[in-house]
Amino acid sequence: MKSELLTVSQNKSSTLEIEVKFLIPNLSIIRDRLLQSGAALLRPRTYERNIRYDNAWDGLMLQGKLLRLRQDTDAIITYKGHPEEDISTEVRIREELEMMVEDFDTAAAIFERIGFEPRQVYEKYRETYEIETVEVVLDEMPFGDFVELEGEESSIKTVAQTLQLNWDRRILTNYLNLFASLKESHHLPFVDLTFENFSTTDYSAANILDYAFSEKHE
Numbered sequence: 001m002k003s004e005l006l007t008v009s010q011n012k013s014s015t016l017e018i019e020v021k022f023l024i025p026n027l028s029i030i031r032d033r034l035l036q037s038g039a040a041l042l043r044p045r046t047y048e049r050n051i052r053y054d055n056a057w058d059g060l061m062l063q064g065k066l067l068r069l070r071q072d073t074d075a076i077i078t079y080k081g082h083p084e085e086d087i088s089t090e091v092r093i094r095e096e097l098e099m100m101v102e103d104f105d106t107a108a109a110i111f112e113r114i115g116f117e118p119r120q121v122y123e124k125y126r127e128t129y130e131i132e133t134v135e136v137v138l139d140e141m142p143f144g145d146f147v148e149l150e151g152e153e154s155s156i157k158t159v160a161q162t163l164q165l166n167w168d169r170r171i172l173t174n175y176l177n178l179f180a181s182l183k184e185s186h187h188l189p190f191v192d193l194t195f196e197n198f199s200t201t202d203y204s205a206a207n208i209l210d211y212a213f214s215e216k217h218e
Contacts, residue, residue, distance in 0.1 A: 017096035023206060031127070039136065046073060046127070051121055055115055075104035077098065079098075090153065091172070122176065123141075126139050133155050134159045136148070136163075143203070171209070182204075182207060188201065
């Protein structure tokens, strides 16, 4: 999420999410590199609870779209479009529209009244920095820790190099897709990506990503 919430405008570039992720074994190392590089802390470590909404036939998910209601220190509605396919780019690009709402429960009730049901819950702890116009978030997910870089592609590459991140191991999908792959490959019995559910399993995102990266480079 960007440091300032975006409103819908005629300038499409202002509503695009341009990002990459990296699975990280030790976030404290990245935090130290950020601080040594002069990064500014935008938001300290904060717990987030997200609810993904869809209709009864999962029409949004089938189109690669997302409708989400997030609760952290604020309540935020987010819509994300289908990722744009562009072979000339090395990052993930998709439309992102967000707005803050005053009341989480009222927003949830409105979604349900118009036919959108809560389909999945996912949690994280997020710490947000900014360096060289790039937003850097340290995400503690139930199935692993990640660094996410968001900004212009050239700036993202520069910051990735500054933080000594392996560009070949960048991730161009979202957390829910990673979880879906892990759930399918290891037959996990639960739907929600929560800390409680993963407290009973030893599986993590590394189980699928290490395999995927090894396959890519064989």
